Amino acid sequence: MAFRDGPFENIKVPLAWTAAVVVVVGIVGAAMLLLGDSRGSQGEGYAPARAGFETGAAPVGGVLSAPVRWTGNAVDYVKGYFFAVSENRRLRAEIVELNAWRDEALALKNINGRYEQMLGVKTEPPIPMVTGLAITDARGPFARSRLLNIGAAKGARVGNPVLSEHGLVGRIMGVSAGNSRMLLLTDVASRTPVLVERTDARAMLTGDGSGSPRLDYVRGQGAVQEGDRIMTSGDGGGFPRGLPIGVAAKGVDGTWRVKLFSDRTAIDYVRVLLFQDFSQLADQNALNAPPLASLAAAPPPTPAQAAAIQDVATRRAAAAAATAERVRAANAVPPPAPVPAPVATATAPARTQATGTSRPAAARPTTAQPRPAAPPPAAATADAEPAPAGAVE
Amino acid sequence: MRRAITVRVVGPLQWIVYPALSAIAVTVLLAIPFRLFGLNLPEPVFPIVLAFAWPLIRPSMLAPAVLFGLGLFLDLFWGGALGLWPLSLLAVYGAILLASNFLAGQATIVLFALYVASTGFAFFLAYMITTLSLGNAPSILAVLGQVVPTLLLFPLADWLIQRFDDADVRFR
Numbered sequence: 361m362a363f364r365d366g367p368f369e370n371i372k373v374p375l376a377w378t379a380a381v382v383v384v385v386g387i388v389g390a391a392m393l394l395l396g397d398s399r400g401s402q403g404e405g406y407a408p409a410r411a412g413f414e415t416g417a418a419p420v421g422g423v424l425s426a427p428v429r430w431t432g433n434a435v436d437y438v439k440g441y442f443f444a445v446s447e448n449r450r451l452r453a454e455i456v457e458l459n460a461w462r463d464e465a466l467a468l469k470n471i472n473g474r475y476e477q478m479l480g481v482k483t484e485p486p487i488p489m490v491t492g493l494a495i496t497d498a499r500g501p502f503a504r505s506r507l508l509n510i511g512a513a514k515g516a517r518v519g520n521p522v523l524s525e526h527g528l529v530g531r532i533m534g535v536s537a538g539n540s541r542m543l544l545l546t547d548v549a550s551r552t553p554v555l556v557e558r559t560d561a562r563a564m565l566t567g568d569g570s571g572s573p574r575l576d577y578v579r580g581q582g583a584v585q586e587g588d589r590i591m592t593s594g595d596g597g598g599f600p601r602g603l604p605i606g607v608a609a610k611g612v613d614g615t616w617r618v619k620l621f622s623d624r625t626a627i628d629y630v631r632v633l634l635f636q637d638f639s640q641l642a643d644q645n646a647l648n649a650p651p652l653a654s655l656a657a658a659p660p661p662t663p664a665q666a667a668a669i670q671d672v673a674t675r676r677a678a679a680a681a682a683t684a685e686r687v688r689a690a691n692a693v694p695p696p697a698p699v700p701a702p703v704a705t706a707t708a709p710a711r712t713q714a715t716g717t718s719r720p721a722a723a724r725p726t727t728a729q730p731r732p733a734a735p736p737p738a739a740a741t742a743d744a745e746p747a748p749a750g751a752v753e
Numbered sequence: 754m755r756r757a758i759t760v761r762v763v764g765p766l767q768w769i770v771y772p773a774l775s776a777i778a779v780t781v782l783l784a785i786p787f788r789l790f791g792l793n794l795p796e797p798v799f800p801i802v803l804a805f806a807w808p809l810i811r812p813s814m815l816a817p818a819v820l821f822g823l824g825l826f827l828d829l830f831w832g833g834a835l836g837l838w839p840l841s842l843l844a845v846y847g848a849i850l851l852a853s854n855f856l857a858g859q860a861t862i863v864l865f866a867l868y869v870a871s872t873g874f875a876f877f878l879a880y881m882i883t884t885l886s887l888g889n890a891p892s893i894l895a896v897l898g899q900v901v902p903t904l905l906l907f908p909l910a911d912w913l914i915q916r917f918d919d920a921d922v923r924f925r
Contacts, residue, residue: 376850379812383847386821386839393825393836394882406835413829420781428787496830497786499796501895502883503833506786533832541832548883548891569895626788 411536418507418539421495429493429628484600489523489631490514495539497627501569504547505530510632511538519598521633527604527621528552528592529630542630545573545605545620554605554618555593559583562593565605565618572623575608575616584608590618597637765815768917769807773819776800777826784830797902798875800824804842805871806913808850809857809864817846837882841875848874857918861911868907876900 397406440447475481492510510516512535520532522542530550534541543550550567554575561583567573578584588608594601604621611617661669776799783794800823807816824839849856849871856867876896884890 375814376812376853378814379808379817379850380847382814382817383843383850386817386843387847389821390824390836390840390843394834394840394886395836397835397886409835410829410832417781417830421784424782425785425787428785494786496781496784497793498784498831498833499793500798500831500833500899501891502837502879503828503831505832507832543832548889549887566889568889568892570892626786628786 407534410534410541414507414534414539414541415536418495418509421507422493422509425493425495432626432628487600488515488634490516490634491629491631494542494628494630502548504544504550504567504569505533506542506544506627508532508540508542508630508632509538511536511540513537514632515634516540516632517634517636519636521592521599521603521635523603523631523633524622524625524627525629526624527606528599529622529627531598532632540632545622546571552599552605553593553595554590555601556584556608557589557591558585559588562595563590563616565590572606572609572611572617572619574611575618578616584616586610600633600635765813768810768913769813769815769819772803772913773800773823776803776823780827780830795902796899797906798827798838798899799906800827800838800842801845801872801875801903802906802910802913804845804875805849805868806910808846808853809914810917812850812853817843820846834883834886837879840882841878844878845871845875864911864914865907868910869904872900872903876903 393406490510492508492514494506495509496507498505508516508522516532516535518532518535522529522531528545530542530544530547532540533543544567545552545565546567546569548567548569550565550573552565552573554563554565555561556563559580559582561578561580563578563584564576565573566576575584575590586609590605590608592599592601592603592605606618606620606623609617609619779799783796785794787794800820803816803823804820807813807820820842821839824837824842825835827833827838828835849867856864859867876899880891880896
């Protein structure tokens, strides 16, 4: 029997009610999705779904952004042609200024190298990087991210810092084979440990969806001033130390904010630092080598060195044996017999009751013990430390 | 002699599927990293137009399902929290659906006021969800930077309603 021939033949559900049911089911589903998401943390979340979507969206974004990039290059070419003379003058002046900076940088580099050699400072090794393009751009208040055409195939991994030609832009938050999603410093989920270059003060750079992220947890008076350069501190190991970010400025809401260097121009070409954490900076083979492994490669000692080593070892063994003998002899002597306390037995219970404690009187042996005789004044003054000036006797 | 009359059928393809695909296309187009004189392209939430117009045109089971898909697309494409925009869009759709009997046939200015309220409601939900889930409130100025372009899309919503609202009392 067909459904329409049954007892429900004449039942008609209003269309608005069925639509409302779909709405309720959808809202419940969306709430479940939200509860299961882990955006902003390093968890997996819906990473496979996101990676699959971005694999499909990236070619579309690449095709759409290509004409814009070509147009920009063409405009730059034309501008360069028309403004060649003024550009040449500006560059000449800049070269004159930069020559002085170059000499100073070389001198400082030389001094810094000597200091590092003297102090045995272990500098950070160079970090490899790959260059790519931003394909799409999300600029809303709830999500600020970009899709890059660099993926796991080129070595990009979740957490890698991303730089433009001016400074830090963000970090990788999701990776597929050929693409990756970059979380911008301005995203509301972004947190970056930073330092103020002038005072070495630490702070947390917190994005809030606006163009200039906020400086949180700034400690101390005068730790930040207008125009201070802000860079990564390297705290926590997520970023290498010293990546330029921007300059400090007071926001309209009274909080300290950072004008990003990367905001000077459009973010199209980016570099992904293949940096993971501090463990990458250390030589893993050296860390995993067995202790004192280098002794196996040392040359054998000369006869004189061997004799000296043997002599020292014999002396140390003899000294250890003598010490052990003294300890054994000290332990063999019987302990002194306890001295009876004839006078205090009558008063001890009364004092115990007076203080209100339940400690037995025998635990207070000093009450009836005669004090030792005072040492002669000469011996006392010889052993005593000199009193500080102004001390009251 | 009887002349043949061409009857144009307006089905879900016309008033649900095509507008949804258009919203996706425009969203992808506006996500190009293009910058001119220091200004980026605006980034309005196009599906809010559909969440407002569809329940006023007529109730449908397909419309909220498509809205859910559009919200998921926004979250995946923009890299936001998954479920944020489906929830906000469906909340707007549900609210308009509940009040659709009172809103049918109203003047354009009334519809605009309602559109402003709907957009504000959707963004308020998104703002609260983001704040609660991340422990960090987005900037109000940044929110306004997306609300204003979305409000400017009202003529599109009004055109959709005028175009497809057949005033069929069966759906009232």
